[in-house]
Amino acid sequence: MRNAMVQAPASLIPFQFRTKAPAPHFGQNGQAMGMLDMRHRRRKAEDIADKLPLDESAARQTTLRLDDHHQVGRIRHIGEQVDVVSRLHLGLSAQTARLRTLDLLAQLRIPEPAAVAEAYPHQLSGGMKQRIVIAMALAGEPDLIIADEPTTALDVTVQAQIIQILTRLSRDRGLALLLITHDMGVVAQVCDRVAVLYAGRIAEERAVDPLFATPAHPYTTALIDCIPRDGMTPGSLHGIPGAVPTSGRYPPGCRFNPRCASAADLCRQERPLLRPLHHGGAVACHFANAEAP
Amino acid sequence: MSAPLLQVEGLTKQFHASGGLFGRQRSMTAVREVDLTVGRGEVVGVVGESGCGKSTLARLVLRLIEPTAGRITLDGTDLTALSPAALRAERRRMSIVFQDPYSSLDPRYAIADILAEPFVVQSRPMPPDTVDEMLDAVGLPQSTAKQYPHQLSGGQRQRIGIARALALRPEFVVLDEPTASLDVSIQAQIIALLSSLRDRFGLTYLFISHDLGLVRYFCNRIVVMYLGAVCEILPNAQSSPRHPYTSALLASSFSPDPSARRDIAPLAGEIPSPFNLPAGCAFAGRCPRVTDLCRRRSPSLVADGGHAVACFNPL
Ligand SMILES: Nc1ncnc2c1ncn2[C@@H]1O[C@H](COP(=O)(O)OP(=O)(O)O)[C@@H](O)[C@H]1O
Numbered sequence: 001m002r003n004a005m006v007q008a009p010a011s012l013i014p015f016q017f018r019t020k021a022p023a024p025h026f027g028q029n030g031q032a033m034g035m036l037d038m039r040h041r042r043r044k045a046e047d048i049a050d051k052l053p054l055d056e057s058a059a060r061q062t063t064l065r066l067d068d069h070h071q072v073g074r075i076r077h078i079g080e081q082v083d084v085v086s087r088l089h090l091g092l093s094a095q096t097a098r099l100r101t102l103d104l105l106a107q108l109r110i111p112e113p114a115a116v117a118e119a120y121p122h123q124l125s126g127g128m129k130q131r132i133v134i135a136m137a138l139a140g141e142p143d144l145i146i147a148d149e150p151t152t153a154l155d156v157t158v159q160a161q162i163i164q165i166l167t168r169l170s171r172d173r174g175l176a177l178l179l180i181t182h183d184m185g186v187v188a189q190v191c192d193r194v195a196v197l198y199a200g201r202i203a204e205e206r207a208v209d210p211l212f213a214t215p216a217h218p219y220t221t222a223l224i225d226c227i228p229r230d231g232m233t234p235g236s237l238h239g240i241p242g243a244v245p246t247s248g249r250y251p252p253g254c255r256f257n258p259r260c261a262s263a264a265d266l267c268r269q270e271r272p273l274l275r276p277l278h279h280g281g282a283v284a285c286h287f288a289n290a291e292a293p
Numbered sequence: 294m295s296a297p298l299l300q301v302e303g304l305t306k307q308f309h310a311s312g313g314l315f316g317r318q319r320s321m322t323a324v325r326e327v328d329l330t331v332g333r334g335e336v337v338g339v340v341g342e343s344g345c346g347k348s349t350l351a352r353l354v355l356r357l358i359e360p361t362a363g364r365i366t367l368d369g370t371d372l373t374a375l376s377p378a379a380l381r382a383e384r385r386r387m388s389i390v391f392q393d394p395y396s397s398l399d400p401r402y403a404i405a406d407i408l409a410e411p412f413v414v415q416s417r418p419m420p421p422d423t424v425d426e427m428l429d430a431v432g433l434p435q436s437t438a439k440q441y442p443h444q445l446s447g448g449q450r451q452r453i454g455i456a457r458a459l460a461l462r463p464e465f466v467v468l469d470e471p472t473a474s475l476d477v478s479i480q481a482q483i484i485a486l487l488s489s490l491r492d493r494f495g496l497t498y499l500f501i502s503h504d505l506g507l508v509r510y511f512c513n514r515i516v517v518m519y520l521g522a523v524c525e526i527l528p529n530a531q532s533s534p535r536h537p538y539t540s541a542l543l544a545s546s547f548s549p550d551p552s553a554r555r556d557i558a559p560l561a562g563e564i565p566s567p568f569n570l571p572a573g574c575a576f577a578g579r580c581p582r583v584t585d586l587c588r589r590r591s592p593s594l595v596a597d598g599g600h601a602v603a604c605f606n607p608l
Pocket residue numbers: 308309310323341342343344345346347348349350567
């Protein structure tokens with residue numbers, strides 16, 4: 001239920017990995033990989049992090065979340081919450097860590113960094129909290145940031161600010177970014193490559209331009225047709241019939257088959273494997289024009 | 294525009310919140326002097342970010358809450374001047390579909406009972422076959438009648454919400470973000486359904502959304518709100534914005550097309566607290582076109598043809 005996220009304005013769950021090289025699946029540094037998933041699953045980022053091939057020091061990976069309600073004792077102010085990351089991961093002293101924190105806040109265009117560092121999370125707006133979580137993620141100098149629905153609870157004008165920050169990070173700092181989102185517009189704006197998920201499986205994985213121009217999987221095609229665009233004639237939006245199956249109730253064969261306009265008997269019986277496409281990328285559909293497995 | 298079905302003049306709603314130090318009363322204006330006309334058969338969109346007063350406007354228009362000031366006229370009848378009994382009779386002619394199909398359906402009742410509820414509220418006999426007909430109209434099988442909300446998907450629940458809103462055959466329906474909690478493949482289904490129901494039953498819609506792209510697809514005219522007030526009325530979905538806020542909204546929504554990728558120039562800052570708004574234009578603190586005048590005086594909505602804008606320096 002997407003609504004539940006309104007309670008978690010800091011829904012960006014960054015991870016940091018002290019990896020020698022980012023996992024190849026996520027491409028090179030500076031690349032933004034999108035994971036388009038229409039169904040919101042909590043803790044998705046954690047699941048993914050568990051499965052990533054990481055080097056030794058990855059034992060130090062952390063899930064970062066802005067702490068509104070610190071369990072023990074007092075609530076910690078913003079500065080402390082950011083400091084602790086670089087103290088833990090880079091072994092900095094308290095003083096050096098704070099200087100770094102203020103520098104990061106300034107880089108993220110947070111007005112009056114010193115004052116914000118002394119504030120408590122509940123005193124900040126949603127957009128400001130999201131910047132702080134990004135600052136926390138950056139404090140440990142990661143190679144990869146996983147952002148799980150980082151803008152979903154934000155208003156569009158604030159979403160644009162956060163998207164601008166994330167884009168700059170991946171482009172200017174050579175950070176790999178894995179962006180998990182249900183928003184096709186955000187994927188098209190930010191990502192270099194995209195994995196389209198349906199019912200927990202990858203339906204298609206492509207570079208962003210061919211994905212939108214010549215989608216290979218019927219689900220991707222149908223999904224793109226669900227988004228209203230300028231100049232669309234009224235009545236041309238139909239949606240995809242049926243509903244996304246809930247986990248545990250997946251149909252046999254291709255999980256998209258009950259909603260797919262091209263489904264045949266084979267689709268109801270056999271699971272399509274992810275096969276490489278001629279011009280790069282991969283697709284999991286019996287009838288897509290892929291190379292033989 | 295066709296003959297007006299709904300007319301709203303100077304509609305204002307203030308809320309009082311006790312809070313702050315020493316429990317001092319603070320008041321905020323959630324909806325400020327809104328003028329609005331909806332022609333019969335039209336789909337008028339209301340767009341704006343969260344907290345700008347869209348849901349408050351919806352509830353005011355249906356008189357589910359009392360306005361602090363202003364007038365609401367439905368087909369010539371002044372709803373603000375009606376006795377409770379007369380108001381109840383008028384209410385039959387209008388209804389609302391809420392955003393969240395999870396909390397708006399009572400989990401203890403079977404779907405058949407949920408659909409019968411509007412008749413119970415109005416103390417009117419329900420014609421036989423009504424439940425089946427309503428389910429059919431929203432594309433659900435008759436077997437749904439015996440089910441409970443938790444057995445349905447989000448999209449199916451919203452179909453029930455729509456069926457319930459149409460039970461008494463209203464003329465005017467307020468749709469308050471009816472697809473905001475659904476995924477896009479279901480959102481598109483629901484929009485297609487609303488569109489066919491409008492043709493079939495001759496409905497007039499006030500369609501509320503935070504999604505400018507969706508509003509531009511679905512609506513004939515678009516009302517843009519910022520901090521409780523109307524800042525612009527676009528005469529059609531294609532007209533280009535003249536208010537700096539509308540223009541920023543448009544620039545902040547990304548189209549699902551990587552070839553349309555662009556440098557983002559986001560609006561600075563966030564929506565200010567609705568308590569203690571400064572004098573002048575409510576958008577002045579974030580506006581790229583702000584001048585001294587904007588900080589001193591509040592621009593009023595001025596219409597030029599069907600296009601109205603409240604700005605001293607429009608685009
Ligand atoms: N019953 C209420 N009491 C006090 N404040 C309210 C009440 N309902 C809404 N508000 C306030 O009015 C403003 C507008 O709210 P709302 O109409 O729900 O906005 P929207 O639907 O555009 O998100 C918000 O600041 C909200 O907090």
